[in-house]
Amino acid sequence: MRKGIFNRKTNAVRAVDGVSFTVAKGETLGIVGESGCGKSTTARLLVGLEGIDAGDLIFDGDRLGVDLSLKDLWDGVQMVFQDSYASLNPRLTIEETIAFGPKMRGVAADEARRLAHELLGRVGLAPARFAGRYPHELSGGQRQRVNIARSLAMKPRLIILDEAVSALDKSVEAQVLNLLRELKDEFGLTYVFISHDLNVVRYVSDRIMVMYLGEVVEIGPVAAVWEKRAHPYTAALFAAMPSMDPDNRTEVPPLAGDPPNPIDPPSGCRFHTRCSFAEPVCGKTRPKSVAVDGAADHDAACHMLDPISGHSKSAGGSRLEAAE
Structure with missing residues (x-):
């Protein structure tokens, strides 16, 4: 928090304070709490989109900033955001969106395109119909499936799902949740699942973590x-x-x-x-x-x-x- 003509720092918002937890390989950790409790900030910290003021982030035994670079972290950790439209580039087709990440990692264009088509089919979108479309031509549920396919294109081990189904109607939400469970078993994924809906968290999670005002107040199966x-x-x-x-x-x-x-x-x-x-x-x-x-x-x-x-x-x- 800054104020005055010299823009001096006067105070700070501790969005996440003293939060410490582990996520085991292959499990789904659900995070719940009121709006503003620090859930999304925790997610952004886990994926390296926010810097850590104090403490450590350890992934597969490697400490971020010491043994692990952000580029290496992003090879193993991906995120699916709440706003399925804002998280997609409106100028890229669906095929280009999914293939973009692998191409930036050195995958040949033809191979990246083949992977995009394969993942589109896996998330229930026929490549022949959807590969050449743009985000505004898809429904909310279809866009979220594209976001899931885009995250899978990087072959991650951990996926952070920040309110990934909260903007969907219930029938589409159920389809996406079932898809996430299938993909977890098929690809051996680990999830951190953030939601306001306790029934959804109960359905998909192995453990649940409750946050209040930036702190963890309860965690358990x-x-x-x-x-x-x-x-x-x-x-x-x-x-x-x-x-x-x-x-x-x-x-x-x-x-x-x-x-x-x-x-x-x-x-x-x-x-x-x-x-x-x-x-x-x-x-x-x-x-x-x-x-x-x-x-x-x-x-x-x-x-x-x-x-x-x-x-x-x-x-x-x-x-x-x-x-x-």
Whole structure:
């Protein structure tokens, strides 16, 4: 943040702060949270589109900037963006769009064109019909399939999907999700899947990571998080999901207010300003990430889970029932 006639730096927005996680080969990690929580910034950091101020990005054991250049990272990591139209060059045909990356890596033009046609067929677009078209001649679902084919053309091992299906209607969304699952098995891919739709994340993901105001508040296997939402923010997110059961209506808002300003985030637990379980310790001390019920793969950062935090509910097992 800059101001004044000399454009001096006065403050900074910490879009992602102290986020640390791993993605195992062959799995799908789902990332959820409110708008502005840092999901897309995390995605851009993973693919090298944003610089890291502190910390490390390690891919296949190589550290970015030390053992690994951005060019080498992009050989193994690709991204599919939310806006399927804005992420395509309107002056290139679909064939040229998919072949562009391989040609920049030294693949012969004929081979790159053959690869583009092969991938178009694999994502369900007949090359004879679509290869010569331009992005404005395709529907949203067709453009997103082109983006997926373009990412596959680089033969990546990891694909970042940033709200890749959120702009699609439900029938097309289901087709693209099934396509992604098929491609994952066929090409041995690893996904980082970002979405607002918890049901979509549950369908495609092996693990789920919940973010709030630039921090990770809970991470664990999808089944474990669905069974026990250990963090109050996770419980609130799940309570906000629409239900088809008329007897299970949400009559009381699970969460009130807006997230705090990321320029000046709250001290201690960043969620304490909106949490119904907040106590003085929550505003003073930043909670540690601790294992939920002793599980090695399910962690949450909440004082109620830490037996030595000093929170009055730190020893209960059903403390989040009210929030759910």
